[in-house]
Amino acid sequence: MSVLKVDHLCVDYRSRAGHIRLVDDISFDIQPNKTLAIVGESGCGKSMTALAMMRLLPDGATITKGVITLEGDSLTDLPEAQMRDIRGASMSMIFQEPMTSLNPVFSVGEQIAEVLRLHTDLDKQQIREKVQALIRSVGISDAGQRSSAYPHELSGGMRQRIMIAMALACSPKVLIADEPTTALDVTVQAQIFSLLRDLQARTSTAIVLITHDMGVVAEMADDIIVMYAGRLAERGSVETVLSRPAHPYTRGLIDCVPHLQLGSNISHKSVTEIPGVVPALETIGAGCPFASRCGLSEERCEAAMPELSEVRPSHQVACWNYQET
Amino acid sequence: MAAVESVTRSQSARRPGADAWEIYRQSPTAMLGLVLVLLISVLAIIGPLVYPVDPFEIIWAPMSAPGTTERALLGTDYLGRDILAGLLVGAKATLIVGLTAAALTVIIGLVIGALAGFYLGMIDEILMRVTEFFQVLPPLLFAMVLVTMLSPSLWVVAVSIGVVSWPPTARLARAEFLRIRNLEYVTASRASGVRQGYIIWRVILPNALPPLIVSATLTIGTAILFEAGLSFLGLSDPNVMSWGLMIGSGREYMLDAWWIVTLPGVMIFFAVLGVSLVGDGLNDAFNPKLRRR
């Protein structure tokens, strides 16, 4: 039974200069207590997909097609007032930049309390207790003192913990984490991920994890979707996709991760870059957007976009000449 | 030395004037400002030649409304002096004082800000304390005191306005010099052993110019307003016709003859408006990315 279902989602951006499809026909669903990773380079539409789920798309960007359902209820046509009741309560989000995502002029305790005031009927005393419990639950000691601290007084890792406490305050069904550790030190990254895993084990929250790092995927996620230029490139369970990637782009992403082998240093040979950059969305034609960077590209790749096809049960890829591995 | 020059040049070539003009040209308000400024400058320069009437001479019945007599198209003031002649001759005084005062403001502010921002340390500390001290004195009040203590001549008025209005320019120049002095091409020219004076005025200054030019433009507007305020209070040279003086002296009669105070005010308004629109336009042209919304 999936808690969140995204069905043929399209997001368009309209400006005076014209209109661009930022997210093109993306579908996935996610079960409670599971983690789905959305992977791709920057500009591939993964953040837009996340913001679309929260219905917090920036000005100019709108959902033009598709349905998003949370526990069977459609979010796409929900009135804004009801959507507000869902944000921060049943579905919450943490962001890439913990340094700037907290309001500098309010204490962190106050910022957590605000969520509780918005979505619960707790009285002042109960809120104060709950805030401190939340701060403790994200692994911060002396919660009483920390709750009156201002964001600038805390480290990046601490701030991200506060963001997590805020996101989990109302026990959401779904937590969307948009590159939650990109701005943090490697050691802090590991702490944040282990915290997310612990919290998930306790609350059964479904996590949508947006990342560009296959190492993180391997460590955190159950399922994965790979996006390229707003489209789905590959989808499947993490086990299958990481061990037997079918799309050349997925393979490229996996090869970007340095492999640590026992008894040797990082084997430099295995670290490769994908040549080129993500194409500007307005330049994409009828063909596969990855064709220009792909080693296996041939004529039909330039001519038409490949459909999503089944490699094996619950493993799909959109590539003309995917290789079974 | 040649290397430094080429570095400097390539830096200024980053924003060629042609591009800036291209952006400036596309803004209708900026063009309106330019037209206003040119129009008023032309009035000030050739107006009195084309219409050689002495603004102090009594030519018709006092307080004749505009359009009631051919002798004075825009009417006469409380003594029967020609308002149109006053406006044309007054343009010159207002603009000369405004420009001189603005130039002084920019020169004082630039020198102090440049030295503070370049040398930092003790020099910066002292210069910034001096700047803070000047910012504590209400500018118009301070200018009034200076003019009163000295003599009411155009030069004294211009110098006084300059003396009271430079602190914001100094702060801006200091911030720009602080920003630019640590950029690579400045470090490069230092490493090549160029004189400090050369670095300040030939390497850093050209790159600090765009925001300073914008601020200088706006300073002209402020200086015109100061000049008008001082002449309105009767503290400028009573023998030189200016818009502020016309308003100040005509004030008592304005309930009976609205045009005596209204028309010179309209001139000041358009002069300052023109200058500030030009300033905004230049600002947009120099920072296309930071275009105001």
Added chain:
Amino acid sequence: MGLIWLIGKRLLYAVALITAVLVLNFSLLHLAPGDPADVIAGEMGGATAELLAEIRALYGLDKPFLVQLGLYLQRAYQGDLGMSFYYNLPVVDLILQRLPATMLLVFTALSFATVGGTVLGVLAARKPGGFTSSMVTLLSLVGYAAPIFWTGLMLIILFGVVIPIFPISGLYNVAKMATGLSRAVDIAHHLVLPSFTLGVVYLALYSRLTRASMLEVMQADYVRTARAKGARERTVYLRHALRNAILPVVTMAGLQFGSLISGAVLVETVFNWPGLGTLVFESVIARDYPTVLGVLFFSATLVIAANLVTDLVYRMIDPRIRLQD
């Protein structure tokens, strides 16, 4: 403890600035053309030899410059800024008589400008291309370009001749001899035009500043966080964005206090408002130098006090500043 230390430090600096203003005043008295005794006597022509001798003795003008300066400072710190020979009163008494009217005018104008400017700016920022936004742009151009004394005169023509609904001169109606509440109402009625004239310039400026600042802050990550919490748009605007957007306005208002007092001189002159502005105007015309310099000194002191207050207000709004100094 930190705050008290900080205030102490600022007060000390304020005293230094005040002393500097006094030194400037004294130097101006000496720089003015002619005999300082003549200058102090006010070039009233009728200054008798006895009067001049009296002044020389009183001000120690026969002593060396530095000794004179010492005496001058000593007297100033004891609250003696000399005698006004035009009004035949001690300068300090004269200023204290006129000070309340100026304070009333300046603070009414300042409140009008900051409150009105903020409201207009916030409304304008809601719709960047909308009507309010265009009005703010127009108002800020007109407000800057129209000389303040001329605006005042135009308002007098409008509300004194065309639609006579506001008094155009003075602080209260002398003929009414009103007392108590009706006197307060009378003063408020007289206050409308002068404070509007003075305030509208700054209102224009602050509304433009607030708009720009709001538009910038609305792009901030913490605004997105507030939305992701499920906060209403109104809360996002007024609680999360405005509190941050107001900071540059506070800075600007503090910086411009001197210019506000300058404006008050012109506005008081236009409306015959019996404050420091008319006092300084009258004494300038009468060449009553001790009074002129006394007003300069008092105004500078007001600016210094305003800067202190701004500093404290800023610290109250922005917790990030509290750590510094």
